[in-house]
Amino acid sequence: MTRVKSFATPHKGLRSLMSRFSYTLGFIDVDDPTQLSQLKDLGQELFTLLTHHAHTENEHTLTLLEERAKGASEHDRHDHQQLEGVQLALEQQLAGLTGNESQDELHSFYLAFSRFQSQYLEHIFEEETVTELLLQQYFTDEELIQQRNSVMQSFDFPMLLLWLKYIIPAQREAENVGMLSGLKATVPKHAFEQIMTTIQGEMEAERFDALRSKVNEV
Known part of the structure; x- marks a missing residue:
């Protein structure tokens, strides 16, 4: 029987958006003000969703899981804290782009984001293959649907x-x-x-x- 998957929907959106930002960062000419503005807008949307998603998981999904399985949320919360620090540095670097950066500076930023992306993808893969199973173990589908609806209503x-x-x-x-x-x-x-x-x-x-x-x- 197919079970409710709490992480699948938001993670599909985040994977797609991260790939899009990486793709854009790889070809963009930042000395073009229009292209630079588009990159910053896309990055702002990405980082906004990443931050919102981590907070949603911490405050809702992982808190509820912790109530039923003590210690089960620790790994994901630790990941969130580690990734948040890397993300903040990238956000600051993106905000600081002026259009006068050299090709080497842009490539360094591209590589830094690529490393972050790989770390984030590993994190959400583990959530979907480990934490997801714990949610399915400790909650019924009806409870998981109720949790999902409650989260969406909070937006x-x-x-x-x-x-x-x-x-x-x-x-x-x-x-x-x-x-x-x-x-x-x-x-x-x-x-x-x-x-x-x-x-x-x-x-x-x-x-x-x-x-x-x-x-x-x-």
């Missing part, structure tokens, strides 16, 4: 919109239809239209049109 709309911007394009259609149908039934119409417009800007036209059609049928 303000701009944060929810930012998450969906990167999660939806990274998921399978069936997963997206289920998620968007639920949102369609619970958020105001104008908010749902804003969600769909944001997603449209991040997806291939054919994929988005097929998704919109199926969501409209629900």
Whole structure:
């Protein structure tokens, strides 16, 4: 029987966004003000989601797990603390880019981010192959769904919109239809239209049109 997976959805979005930032960082010409601004905006969205995700896990998922399995959250919390320090240094480096950096300086930043990315991917792989199993062991699917709904309800709309911007394009259609149908039934119409417009800007036209059609049928 397929069990509820608490980490799969946000991690798909984060993997996709990290890859996109790395790809952009690899080719961008920072002496072009427009390109530099785009890189900084993309990085700000990435680091915002990474920070939000770590706090969400610490305050919700891992706290609840710790209540049922003492010590089970320690490894992930330690990882979060270590990664936060590396992330902060990268954020500061990104913010400090002026467009006057040499190719060697940019490549050093690229390598530093690549190392962080590899560390982060290892961390979330362990969460999905170790911590996920602990959640499934100590909680029923109904409890895990309730936890997920509670977490999503704690997001303000701009944060929810930012998450969906990167999660939806990274998921399978069936997963997206289920998620968007639920949102369609619970958020105001104008908010749902804003969600769909944001997603449209991040997806291939054919994929988005097929998704919109199926969501409209629900």
